[in-house]
Amino acid sequence: MDYAQTGREAQARIESAADLDALEALRVEFLGKQGSVSGLLKTLGKMTPEERKEKGPEIHGLRETVSNAIAARKDALEVAALAAQLAEQTIDLSLPAPDAPTGSVHPIAQVMDELAEIFADLGFAVASGPEIEDDWHNFTALNMPESHPARAMHDTFYFPDRDAQDREMLLRTHTSPVQIRTMLDQGAPLRIIAPGRVYRSDSDATHTPMFHQIEGLVIDRDIHLGHLKWTLETLLKAFFERDDIVLRLRPSYFPFTEPSVEVDTGFSFVDGRRVVGGSGDDAGHSWMELLGSGMVNRNVLIAGGLDPDEWQGFAFGVGVDRLAMLKYGMNDLRAFFDGDVRWLSHYGFSALDAPTLSAGVGTPA
Amino acid sequence: MKFSLEWLKYYLDTSASVAQIAAALNAVGLEVEGIEDPAETLVGFRVAKVLSAERHPDADKLQVLSVDAGTGEASQVVCGAANARAGMVGVLGLAGAVVPSNGMTLKKASLRGVESNGMMCSARELEQGDDHEGIIELPADAPIGANFAEYQSTSPVFDIAITPNRPDCMGVVGIARDLAAVGMGSFRPAAIPDIPGTYPCPVEIRTDDPAGCPAFFGRVIRGVRNGPSPDWMQRRLIDAGQRPISALVDCTNYLMLACGRPGHAYDLAKLSGPVVARKAQAGEKVLALNEKEYALDPGMTVIADDGGVHDIAGIMGGEHSGCTDTTTDVLLEVAYFDPEHIAATGRKLNLTSDARQRFERGVDPAFLDDGLALLTDLILTTCGGEASEVVRAGTPPADAKVVSFDPTLVERLGGVVIAPEEQQRILGELGFAVESGERWNITVPGWRPDIEGAADIVEEVIRIHGLDAIESVPLPRDPGVARPTATPAQKLERRVRRAAAARGMHEAVTWSFIPEADAAAFAEGEGGVWTLANPISEEMKAMRPSLLPGLLAAAKRNVDRGAAGLRLFEVGRRYLRGEGGASDERLTLGLVLAGEKSARGWASGKAASFDAYDAKAEALALLSEAGARADKLQVMGDAGPQFHPGQSATLRLGPKNVLARFGMLHPTTLRQFDIDVPVAAAEVFLDAIPGRKAASGFARSQYAPPALQAVTRDFAFLVANDLPAGDLVRVVASADKANIVAARLFDDFRGQGVPEGQKSLAIEVTLQPGEKSYTEDDLKAISDRITAAAAKQGATLRA
Numbered sequence A: 001m002d003y004a005q006t007g008r009e010a011q012a013r014i015e016s017a018a019d020l021d022a023l024e025a026l027r028v029e030f031l032g033k034q035g036s037v038s039g040l041l042k043t044l045g046k047m048t049p050e051e052r053k054e055k056g057p058e059i060h061g062l063r064e065t066v067s068n069a070i071a072a073r074k075d076a077l078e079v080a081a082l083a084a085q086l087a088e089q090t091i092d093l094s095l096p097a098p099d100a101p102t103g104s105v106h107p108i109a110q111v112m113d114e115l116a117e118i119f120a121d122l123g124f125a126v127a128s129g130p131e132i133e134d135d136w137h138n139f140t141a142l143n144m145p146e147s148h149p150a151r152a153m154h155d156t157f158y159f160p161d162r163d164a165q166d167r168e169m170l171l172r173t174h175t176s177p178v179q180i181r182t183m184l185d186q187g188a189p190l191r192i193i194a195p196g197r198v199y200r201s202d203s204d205a206t207h208t209p210m211f212h213q214i215e216g217l218v219i220d221r222d223i224h225l226g227h228l229k230w231t232l233e234t235l236l237k238a239f240f241e242r243d244d245i246v247l248r249l250r251p252s253y254f255p256f257t258e259p260s261v262e263v264d265t266g267f268s269f270v271d272g273r274r275v276v277g278g279s280g281d282d283a284g285h286s287w288m289e290l291l292g293s294g295m296v297n298r299n300v301l302i303a304g305g306l307d308p309d310e311w312q313g314f315a316f317g318v319g320v321d322r323l324a325m326l327k328y329g330m331n332d333l334r335a336f337f338d339g340d341v342r343w344l345s346h347y348g349f350s351a352l353d354a355p356t357l358s359a360g361v362g363t364p365a
Numbered sequence B: 001m002k003f004s005l006e007w008l009k010y011y012l013d014t015s016a017s018v019a020q021i022a023a024a025l026n027a028v029g030l031e032v033e034g035i036e037d038p039a040e041t042l043v044g045f046r047v048a049k050v051l052s053a054e055r056h057p058d059a060d061k062l063q064v065l066s067v068d069a070g071t072g073e074a075s076q077v078v079c080g081a082a083n084a085r086a087g088m089v090g091v092l093g094l095a096g097a098v099v100p101s102n103g104m105t106l107k108k109a110s111l112r113g114v115e116s117n118g119m120m121c122s123a124r125e126l127e128q129g130d131d132h133e134g135i136i137e138l139p140a141d142a143p144i145g146a147n148f149a150e151y152q153s154t155s156p157v158f159d160i161a162i163t164p165n166r167p168d169c170m171g172v173v174g175i176a177r178d179l180a181a182v183g184m185g186s187f188r189p190a191a192i193p194d195i196p197g198t199y200p201c202p203v204e205i206r207t208d209d210p211a212g213c214p215a216f217f218g219r220v221i222r223g224v225r226n227g228p229s230p231d232w233m234q235r236r237l238i239d240a241g242q243r244p245i246s247a248l249v250d251c252t253n254y255l256m257l258a259c260g261r262p263g264h265a266y267d268l269a270k271l272s273g274p275v276v277a278r279k280a281q282a283g284e285k286v287l288a289l290n291e292k293e294y295a296l297d298p299g300m301t302v303i304a305d306d307g308g309v310h311d312i313a314g315i316m317g318g319e320h321s322g323c324t325d326t327t328t329d330v331l332l333e334v335a336y337f338d339p340e341h342i343a344a345t346g347r348k349l350n351l352t353s354d355a356r357q358r359f360e361r362g363v364d365p366a367f368l369d370d371g372l373a374l375l376t377d378l379i380l381t382t383c384g385g386e387a388s389e390v391v392r393a394g395t396p397p398a399d400a401k402v403v404s405f406d407p408t409l410v411e412r413l414g415g416v417v418i419a420p421e422e423q424q425r426i427l428g429e430l431g432f433a434v435e436s437g438e439r440w441n442i443t444v445p446g447w448r449p450d451i452e453g454a455a456d457i458v459e460e461v462i463r464i465h466g467l468d469a470i471e472s473v474p475l476p477r478d479p480g481v482a483r484p485t486a487t488p489a490q491k492l493e494r495r496v497r498r499a500a501a502a503r504g505m506h507e508a509v510t511w512s513f514i515p516e517a518d519a520a521a522f523a524e525g526e527g528g529v530w531t532l533a534n535p536i537s538e539e540m541k542a543m544r545p546s547l548l549p550g551l552l553a554a555a556k557r558n559v560d561r562g563a564a565g566l567r568l569f570e571v572g573r574r575y576l577r578g579e580g581g582a583s584d585e586r587l588t589l590g591l592v593l594a595g596e597k598s599a600r601g602w603a604s605g606k607a608a609s610f611d612a613y614d615a616k617a618e619a620l621a622l623l624s625e626a627g628a629r630a631d632k633l634q635v636m637g638d639a640g641p642q643f644h645p646g647q648s649a650t651l652r653l654g655p656k657n658v659l660a661r662f663g664m665l666h667p668t669t670l671r672q673f674d675i676d677v678p679v680a681a682a683e684v685f686l687d688a689i690p691g692r693k694a695a696s697g698f699a700r701s702q703y704a705p706p707a708l709q710a711v712t713r714d715f716a717f718l719v720a721n722d723l724p725a726g727d728l729v730r731v732v733a734s735a736d737k738a739n740i741v742a743a744r745l746f747d748d749f750r751g752q753g754v755p756e757g758q759k760s761l762a763i764e765v766t767l768q769p770g771e772k773s774y775t776e777d778d779l780k781a782i783s784d785r786i787t788a789a790a791a792k793q794g795a796t797l798r799a
Helices: A005-016 A020-031 A034-046 A049-088 A107-122 A178-186 A224-238 A298-303 A320-328 A334-339 A341-349 B007-009 B018-028 B171-182 B233-239 B248-261 B339-349 B355-362 B368-384 B408-413 B420-429 B453-467 B488-502 B517-520 B548-560 B612-625 B666-670 B725-733 B776-791
Strands: A133-134 A158-162 A169-173 A190-199 A210-220 A247-254 A256-271 A272-277 A285-294 A312-319 B002-004 B032-035 B045-055 B065-070 B074-079 B089-094 B109-111 B114-116 B118-120 B157-161 B203-205 B215-222 B262-265 B275-279 B286-288 B294-295 B302-307 B310-312 B328-335 B391-394 B402-405 B433-435 B441-445 B565-577 B583-598 B634-635 B643-651 B657-665 B679-684 B711-720 B741-751 B758-767
Touching: A005 A020, A005 A049, A020 A034, A020 A049, A034 A049, A107 A190, A107 A210, A107 A224, A107 A320, A107 B488, A158 A320, A178 A190, A178 A210, A178 A298, A210 A224, A210 A285, A210 A320, A224 A247, A224 A256, A224 A285, A224 A312, A247 A272, A247 A285, A247 B018, A247 B453, A256 A312, A256 B453, A285 A298, A312 A320, A320 A334, A334 B391, B002 B007, B002 B233, B007 B018, B007 B157, B007 B171, B007 B233, B018 B032, B018 B157, B018 B171, B018 B453, B065 B118, B074 B114, B074 B118, B171 B248, B171 B420, B203 B215, B215 B368, B233 B248, B248 B262, B248 B368, B262 B310, B262 B583, B275 B328, B286 B310, B328 B368, B339 B355, B402 B453, B408 B453, B420 B433, B420 B453, B488 B565, B488 B583, B488 B612, B517 B548, B517 B666, B548 B565, B548 B583, B548 B679, B583 B612, B612 B643, B612 B657, B612 B679, B657 B666, B711 B776, B725 B741, B725 B758, B725 B776, B758 B776
Parallel strands: B203 B275
Antiparallel strands: A133 A169, A158 A169, A190 A210, A210 A312, A247 A256, A256 A272, A256 A285, A285 A312, B002 B157, B032 B157, B045 B065, B045 B089, B065 B074, B089 B118, B109 B114, B215 B328, B215 B391, B262 B328, B275 B302, B286 B294, B302 B310, B402 B441, B433 B441, B565 B583, B583 B679, B634 B643, B643 B657, B657 B679, B711 B758, B741 B758
């Protein structure tokens, strides 16, 4: 018997087995108890040692060939079966995945955070005070006694109410009352910012009756206007992330500062938008009013419980909404307060855009 | 304050250009708001002579003029003015010229079939006055064809903002003085004429209110002829934005605009008896020159005679005794009124005027005699007449302020080094008298009531020296990395804001003031809502006692714009009543979830609406971010009447401290806000979250994962329908604290197999073995404890 030939024939039949059932039938046929190869193995016992020595390896070789072929075929058939099964499970991945809602942080909050980050590096702590104020904190203590003409310029919202000290209650017209509250509370030296809502009875394309300000106050023994100029330059350079910020100081008047300084910054129009940078006297540039500031008036220091012969300092107040518009390019202040989700989606910020100095406080477009 | 360059040059000898002067004005703090050059706005308007005037063939009120505008050719112009006639000289606007008053560009046109090549202009059209009755009539010898602007010798006009501290610059003289100090030329102060009276003043003048009117100077001029004031005066007044009225009135206005010194001229014929500055009597009224009647009160100073009140002192004259064309004798008043009295009266009467602006800011108390002399001179020059002697009642405050000044303060406060000589020069130019020494004694001129102390002197010196000279100086900086500065409240606010945004909500910023009805619907606490006395509109009247009304109004706008589903939140203050009449402002996060939670989808099927559990999920997540222990919170009732009574709740820490409320809104609330989609909402009271104990450091407590695996066991309990599932879960979770690490409800079933009035609640309990694995006995004991605890809530194990 030519065992090699038998093996080849068996191998051929195994390799062409169509499925696992046919393969099992072949296994039984060759290797089952009654199988042909099993039968050959049984003949070994009856052989002479010489015969066994000659035939044994051949018969064992045949058995090995057949069982290897069966195992290989089994693997192949199983892989094919899995592939067929997976092919059945094909889905259309161009269908949309489940939606996850996307939220946003309002530009005012974002810019407040940016400013707080910058001021923290300059050593300014955050202070706050009530928005429903009394006229002493909002006016009198800020060197605006009742008859002061500047009071009338503030377009103040009043309440019919008076507090226990018979002070007229009103909506604060600026964040400056926080200066008084903080001086009385903490004394000097001081370096604070006070962000928050302020109110003026004024409404047109560029004014809303509610807006946001950040007050800055530095009180120490030897602070002067040069420090104010540096602080504002440093703030704007960090906020706009550019080094070509040029400020122009103009004499002005605020009852709570003396000397008082209006601060302009140079800008130019790029694609119809104001872009801060450069000197307003440069070609193609102009100046725009940015904020009011000055050295804290003696009377204000006294109202804040400080000795004006020992302490001096500067204060400024800047519109946060305005800074947001200048930096991020919105052109309508009223839209800030509408809650239009289309606008919020467009101008709002990702929750992950928390400003850091290491990454630059701003979020690029 | 508007003034022409021509007028300025009367007090300032200068060859500076308009641009240089504008820059200097800005530099010294007189902010230029605009510069108008009539030579530019009046391009294309020529002096022209009407050669003939014929009736328009087709229109009664129109004439067809033949006009010579110096071109040698007559042009045909159709004109509707009644005063247009042959031989007159007027102003022709050529085609292409732009009419200053309305911005209209003139074109060749056909008017009722007749061609018109321009327009003969009225004074109003060219902004040369108010007259619109007819066209401008120029003297017959006006040069035909001349550019009208040149003929009028128009001058550029500056419009500057005067800050309230500078009453001296509410007159051209004061502006000239500042400009001279800054090197724009040399100052020419007004020359004060000496006009002795030729007869005693026939009227007695008194001040019976020395507090309101410390000084009242006056004199009579007899035999004046009132009429139009001279052209030079009219021109200056018009350029300053003042309408010429009559020579007598114009003279007082001229003095006011030139020197910042208001005065008044009464028609003597209409006065009777002494003219007295006194307090008004209760019930007195006066018809003012603006033709409005004002009711006066005894706090107000008036000028009155035997016949009654003639003048609201320092604010506005009365109609009755005002000068008219027939006035022949006048009484001049130059008085000093107390600024605070004027401000109070003006505020009470809600009456502003040029005079009030100057008096309440403070006029120069040393300028009464000079002012009266200048006014007398102006009237004598323009109206003729004969002046009486001056009478003076009372005395103006005379004490000149002296400021003790250390010249090094300029550097210490202003941050700029300016030589003492230069400081003295500047102060001298501005009219301050400096007595130098170790400290300087500086006498403040009467026209600078704003100067109170040394800081004001520093401002004067540095503003004239130039603020550009101030160099930036870095603030001193502590060594090392900047220390954290945010307050706990600020950190909390930032954290919940970004958490809410990360959870898919958009942050809105809505108005702090809302309609009163909206506020009332959400009002809480004692004393009611804060309601403005002078709101800008009914929509912005009451301070919000909750963030929800503003968010609902925003939701409504979004729904109206077609938004199907909406997630909005806001972090801000609620305004409540505090102690002692103060406000109590509480940091709050409000959120609304309106309409569709998910849109219809190929996998999810129909759109799904938000429900109360969505609001609960947000409230819990945000509270957890805010540092509240979610597992300590109890779900209780009383979310408020704005919410659906059966689908809302509060989250509390203990029975009293409400940290949040959430749920579906009441249909009535939605109706009030006109919203027709379901809305889930929550309000998280950030101020109510107890502050964390100050952490001692950053290290967390020790933790090692348990060696043995946790096991779970399921329990199904039958309970009464109205038992809150949370109550059952809580008792199960705490039935055996040593072993139970979690209890999670996973099924709430009612119906087949569950008795009527009951529900089946299934809870998965997680048990964590310690040192060794549980034995069957251990597990049985734990189960028994759980069952016993549940039984106290009336729960039985489901068979």
